[in-house]
Amino acid sequence: MTFRRFLIKRIIIAFLLTLVSVSVIFVTLRMLPGTPFSSLVASGGLSTEQVNQIEAQYGLNEPIYVQYIKYIQSLLTLNFGYSLAESRPVSEIIYPRLMNTLILLVPALITTAIISSIAGLYAGWNRGSTFEQSSIVVTTFFRSTPVFVTGIFLLVIFAYQLGIFPAFGMRSPLDNPEGYIETYFAFDFAKHYFLPFIATVLYYSGDFLLLARNSVIERKGSAFLTLHRAKGLSEREQLARAGRNSMLPLVTYFALRMGMLFQGVITLEVVFSWPGIGRTLVQAINQQDYPTVQAAVFIMALAVITMNLLADVMYARIDPTVEEGDV
Amino acid sequence: MSTTRFDTAKDRFDDLLKRSRRTARYVLRDNSAKLGVGILAVFTFLGVFGPELAPYAPIEDTLRTDAGGIRRMEPPSNAAPLGTTTYGKDVLSQFLAGARPTFIVGFFGGVGTGIVGFLVGLVAGYFGGRVDEFLMRLTDLTFSLPFLPMALLVLTFVTPSVTLITAVIVAFFWKMPARVIRSEVLTVRERTFVKSARASGAGHFRIMFLHVAPNVLGIGFLYTAYAVAWAIAGQASLAFLGFGDPTTTSWGRMLRQVFASGGMREAWWWVFPPAIGIAAVTTSVFLVGRAFEEVVNPELRGDE
Numbered sequence: 001m002t003f004r005r006f007l008i009k010r011i012i013i014a015f016l017l018t019l020v021s022v023s024v025i026f027v028t029l030r031m032l033p034g035t036p037f038s039s040l041v042a043s044g045g046l047s048t049e050q051v052n053q054i055e056a057q058y059g060l061n062e063p064i065y066v067q068y069i070k071y072i073q074s075l076l077t078l079n080f081g082y083s084l085a086e087s088r089p090v091s092e093i094i095y096p097r098l099m100n101t102l103i104l105l106v107p108a109l110i111t112t113a114i115i116s117s118i119a120g121l122y123a124g125w126n127r128g129s130t131f132e133q134s135s136i137v138v139t140t141f142f143r144s145t146p147v148f149v150t151g152i153f154l155l156v157i158f159a160y161q162l163g164i165f166p167a168f169g170m171r172s173p174l175d176n177p178e179g180y181i182e183t184y185f186a187f188d189f190a191k192h193y194f195l196p197f198i199a200t201v202l203y204y205s206g207d208f209l210l211l212a213r214n215s216v217i218e219r220k221g222s223a224f225l226t227l228h229r230a231k232g233l234s235e236r237e238q239l240a241r242a243g244r245n246s247m248l249p250l251v252t253y254f255a256l257r258m259g260m261l262f263q264g265v266i267t268l269e270v271v272f273s274w275p276g277i278g279r280t281l282v283q284a285i286n287q288q289d290y291p292t293v294q295a296a297v298f299i300m301a302l303a304v305i306t307m308n309l310l311a312d313v314m315y316a317r318i319d320p321t322v323e324e325g326d327v
Numbered sequence: 328m329s330t331t332r333f334d335t336a337k338d339r340f341d342d343l344l345k346r347s348r349r350t351a352r353y354v355l356r357d358n359s360a361k362l363g364v365g366i367l368a369v370f371t372f373l374g375v376f377g378p379e380l381a382p383y384a385p386i387e388d389t390l391r392t393d394a395g396g397i398r399r400m401e402p403p404s405n406a407a408p409l410g411t412t413t414y415g416k417d418v419l420s421q422f423l424a425g426a427r428p429t430f431i432v433g434f435f436g437g438v439g440t441g442i443v444g445f446l447v448g449l450v451a452g453y454f455g456g457r458v459d460e461f462l463m464r465l466t467d468l469t470f471s472l473p474f475l476p477m478a479l480l481v482l483t484f485v486t487p488s489v490t491l492i493t494a495v496i497v498a499f500f501w502k503m504p505a506r507v508i509r510s511e512v513l514t515v516r517e518r519t520f521v522k523s524a525r526a527s528g529a530g531h532f533r534i535m536f537l538h539v540a541p542n543v544l545g546i547g548f549l550y551t552a553y554a555v556a557w558a559i560a561g562q563a564s565l566a567f568l569g570f571g572d573p574t575t576t577s578w579g580r581m582l583r584q585v586f587a588s589g590g591m592r593e594a595w596w597w598v599f600p601p602a603i604g605i606a607a608v609t610t611s612v613f614l615v616g617r618a619f620e621e622v623v624n625p626e627l628r629g630d631e
Contacts, residue, residue, distance in 0.1 A: 013464070021471045028480050137359050137614070144613040145606040146560040148567055152582065152591070152602050160592050210617075263473040267564045271586070282568055285479050293480070300473045308470065 006316060014309045021301045022294075026071055029290050030064065071294065080295035085287040090295045094277065098299065100170060101269070101276035103184055104193070105261045108200035113254050116205040120212025121243045125235075127217060135209060143206025148267035151199045155271060158195060165195050168273045196272045200265070204257060211253055215246030252311045259307025262300040339541055350545070353622045360618035363611035370608050373423065374430025381420035385576045403596050410596035413588045421576050422600040428577040429559060432493050433608070436558030439497035441504055441551025448508025449543070453516060453535050463509070466502040474499040475564060482570040489572050492565060496558045503557075504550035511543045545623045549616055556612035563605050578604050 062070075074081045080090035116139070123132040142150060159167035170192050219225065219242050228238050266278030273279070277296055284292035354360050373380075403410045409418040451462040478495050485491060515521065516539060524538050565571055566579025567586070578601035584590075585597045 013467070017464075017467055017471050020468055024468075024472060025477075025480075028477070031484065133359075136617070140359075140613050140617060141606065141610045144556055144560075144609040146563055146609065148564065149582070149602050149605050152586070152598060153606075156591060156595055156598050161595065260473075263475050266475050267567055270568060281476055282479065285476075285483055286569075288483075293476075297473065297476045297480075300476060301471050304473065305471045308467075 003316070007313060010309055010312055014305050017305050018302060021305075022072070022075060022298055023068075025294060025297050025301070026068060029293065030067075074291075075294075075298055080298075081291040083284075083289055083292050085284065085289040085292070090291045093292060094280065094295050094299070097275060097277045097280045100274065101262065101265065101278065104196055104274060104276065105200060105265060106258075108197050109204060109254070109257060109261065112201040112204045113208050113250070113257075115201075116208035117212040117250050120209035121216050121239060121246065123209065124213035124216030124220070125239050125242070127220075132213070136213075139202075139206035139209045142202040143204070145203075146267065147199060147203040147264060148271045150202055151196065151268050151271040154195045154199055166192050170275055196268060196274055199268060199272075203264070207253065207257070208250065211249055212243075212246060215249055216242050219245050248315070252315050255307050255311040255314060259304040259311075262303055335537060339537060343541060343544065350619070350622055354615065354618045357618035357621070359614045363614035363618075366607050366611040367615070370426065370430065370604075370611075373426035374434070375427075377423040377426035377430075381417075381423040383417045383420040385416065385421040385424040402594075409600055410594065412584065412594070412597055413590050418581075418597050418600060421581055422578070422604065425576045425578045425581055425601060426604070428489055428572065428575045429562065429579070429604070429608075431489055432496065432562040432577075433555050433559035436493045436496040436500070436562070437551055437553075437555030439493065440500040440554035440558065441547060443497060443501040444504025444550065444554075445508055445543075445547045447501060447505040449512055449535060449540060451505070452509040452512025453531070453539060455513075455516075459509070462505070466505050469499065469502045472499075474561065475568075478561070478565060479568065479570055482565065487565070487570055487572050489575065492562055492572065493558075496561050500554055500557055500561070504547065504554065507550060508543055508547060511546055512539055515539050515542045545619075549619055549623065552612055552616045552619070556609040556616075559605065559609055559612075578602075 070081075078091070080094065082088070083090045083093055086093060119135055123129075123135050126132055155167055159165050170189065216239075224245075225238055225242055228241055233241075262277060265276065266282060268274070269276045269279040270282060277299065281293060281296040281300075283289075284296065355364065378385075399411065399413055401407060401411045407417045407419065409422065412418060412421070447462055447466070451459045478499065481495055482491075521534060521538050524534050529538070562571070562577065563579030563582070566577050567583045569583055569587070571577055571580045571583065581601040582598070582605075585594060585601075590597055
């Protein structure tokens, strides 16, 4: 199979997967009993006719297949329809939140990928040292503890007991910045940013550290390193070469992690009241705001599928020993 | 014929027992693994006897002062060794009682995930071809449906119970062991002893369970152990977001209450027991698992 055919096959599979998962999301949501507005009748706020009118306005009384087609259309055009709870376009709600999540996660993931991988390479090289042992125990603690528990520890210690950092939200309630630059490049924002950032960095540190360490250990005995040693390269130069050779699993792992990021942070965003996409999703579920839920889950699923595709393709491209058919 | 089948099975089993005993000895040489096993033993004990040890009923009993007022948000004292909650409940009792649902979901969710994943991986890897293609696309699909959002959706229209949460966790986590087991089975399948078994006329079922399965059991156990930690973390996350079993006290639910009531601001005595409990248990699982991985993965032995 040529690379091009492999690529086309993977893209088609990714597309089909996306279609099936959005359909699953659609079906799950329609199985929920009642509509967001039926509770209004029960509470006596509105009459049945009025509710029917509202439902017609949002297209909720159309046959299910028409709703399905409209739903797919709205996903393809990325405008996601109208929010039931806030009665404004979902895209207006979801994109700023998505931005808030990305601004938290992407720098955190990059930071932890670089620092932890280097620490992991060093740990693997000095196998059996105190640094190796302790770094593994510490990062194992942070990677296996659910991220919101780490967040709660940080919150209680640094925000509530010591009072060094703010505990709530993304900026002080009195601030009203306009535009991305004013929002994200402010001292106040940095203060709010610190704790959730640290929690994310710690949470993902363990995986990169272990991966880099194992990778170096696996290469330590190999012939090319013996050659480098015989050539008279210093320890550090040898490590640099072993490290370059261990990059592949790290790079693909980074892509996979990137795809799964959104799901991991739902609880974290709730703990720190970070106005991101995860917290929006939880709120939308509680308010039965279908269009917003659909959009948020769709974005999360799409991220996983795209990044998986990217990881597979990179793997096939970078590693010459992987036959394209295997992946 | 049937006696020889049982004999072989018994042989394999004895062999397995001997091997696992040896592996356990190796694993326990690692200090952090020792610590992990210790913590897990305590957790299991609490999971079984916790509710009986609790001095008060975790939800029903309200602690009162001699004058009859409710003891709200009191720091640790003699009457309540770990303090009280906003509602005047004993934190120690909640902690002890909360160990059981946490343990049940962790144990059954983890074991269920391990079994389902193991079987799917074994079948997919062994048969290959269409079966494999179908099962692997199915795992791809579950990978692309994110766990937390989907679990939240499911739990909004059915009342969460311990059983249901366990089932949801198994339904979303089996994919991880399935993939790993499959790729292991792919290499075992091509080994000579499997081919010779096939040549001497053994059936698929026999080859799968007597020849292939024992060789991937180690990795299966490893992922079952990890699944226990994922299940505990998953359950705690759900409970924290307010989608836990409303009738029982679990550690995740304690965190939910202390967070939602705003008690977190002062009541560190209410936050730390469940948070430390969850962190200690999940960390222990991974410490033991990692020591075990060091033994099963020959590549990690390096040039020692």
